[in-house]
């Protein structure tokens with residue numbers, strides 16, 4: 001029985017990883033933040049039909065640093081390769097929906113929060129506006 005249980009768990013793990021792969025592939029292919037239902041629409045052709053499956057895969061991808069949630073628009077985005085570990089700031093274009101990721105290194109967090117930077121457990125830094133392609137002639141704020 002334990003063998004059977006272990007096998008079932010291994011199968012479940014393999015299935016879970018497959019779903020993570022599907023979700024990450026979709027996020028990377030689209031290249032901008034997506035709502036969970038948009039991901040589900042695209043994952044449907046891969047046989048992923050349950051919203052909970054998408055949310056579980058997203059949670060695992062976020063935990064592993066492969067994806068991030070954009071809280072202000074309740075959407076998810078693939079993280080830039082190589083910048084996956086630490087917290088990041090996002091600039092989201094309201095017109096085309098593209099998100100620009102910038103790493104928030106220790107120096108930046110220390111400058112912002114001083115000694116409290118060591119005790120942060122959640123960092124959400126999001127800026128919204130128009131990207132250079134959508135508003136190339138926008139005046140500077142200065």
Ligand SMILES: [Zn+2]
Nearest residue numbers: 093096131134
């Ligand atoms: Zn734009």
